[in-house]
Amino acid sequence: MAANVVTLTTANFDETIRSSNTPVLVDFWAEWCGPCKQIDPVIREIATEKAGALTVAKLNVDDHGDIAMRFNVMSIPTMIVFKNGAEVQRLVGARGKAALLADLAGHLA
């Protein structure tokens, strides 16, 4: 199931968010962040359930701080939704599955 979640790096970030046919949800996370670990299973479930309607990707801010800095991420988890390469929504802080799906509803129609 993990195959549904794209691992982003400095090398593939721009290409991934630009070329996707669906909105891309990028989860900015790190190993040392407790709330990030809690939402990981939530994000993976959503990736499986919404496959085809939403691309789910993760970016490790420790390894790719340049991307985090470019998007002014100052708190994790931060989740940013990109459409055609442009940021359309930003969610700061962890939340449960129902709440996250409600937040994303606008992009899943």
Added chain:
Amino acid sequence: MATHPHRKVIIIGSGPAGLTAAVYAARASLAPLVIEGEPSSTSDQPGGQLMLTTEVENFPGFPEGVQGPELMQRMRDQAARFGAEFLTEKATKIDFSGRPHRVWVRDDEYSADAVIVSTGARSLMLGLPNETALIGHGVSTCATCDGFFFRGQEIAVVGGGDSAIEEASFLTKFATKVTLIHRRDKFRASKIMQERAFNNPKISVRWNSQVTKLNGDKKLESIEVTDTVTGAKETVAISGLFVAIGHRPNTDLFGGVLDMDETGYLVTQPGSSRTNVPGVFACGDVQDHTYRQAITAAGSGCMAAIDAERWLEHQHATASK
């Protein structure tokens, strides 16, 4: 809308109190359901307040220390090993007026003979107008989550207890300077934590000071600090403000049902975990504003499970007479 099979025990909350209660109840073959809460970036989340800490140095049995989230994961695994079930959702409504006791998660109804309440406490915020809008943009309640983004910057921590000093010490790994802002002229933190703050060259303390304004549109640029003695105001340029000013018990769910003190903490009968409602027990920070430690929470969780087990036995014995 769904109604789930009746159970002997439901535990609401999953910090050290709830998970210890779960270990004991599960080992007593009571197959508890733990409604553990849902992910959040505040201390109100599965695993509780320790999920937002780093090193825990005072939990007995860990001479090298243990990471807060790891300790909680191990407690959860231990409860699961003996058959505790987990629901990663938040309880939204309760009805303790009849038998059985009922707990809802949105439209789903769960019932149990006994309920253990271990919903803990959450961080207080400053209550300033644009505070919520600036969370994630310079204002933070989680040093371990956000400290990394303040590398090489000057930041401040508000508060004077152990958690404020722990956060300040942790943040010196990243920031060039950390100012502790405290409204009194001495800390309420423990001696060892105070010494840690005073001995850290990167930490300075502003006594008798209160943060009265947050300035910044898209992100925090400065704060206004008011001297609580003279009333003098000063604007201080900082990019990060970490709030650690104390806690408030998570008891909104139980208003009008469970007895509380004037600050909202649940009241238990002395020497026990019993609340005013038979079959409802409380443990951990939700009923403790005195000690508020992981180990005392765990101890009271054990009490709650034993109290619940004995109460269930008594009910059973009375019913079969």
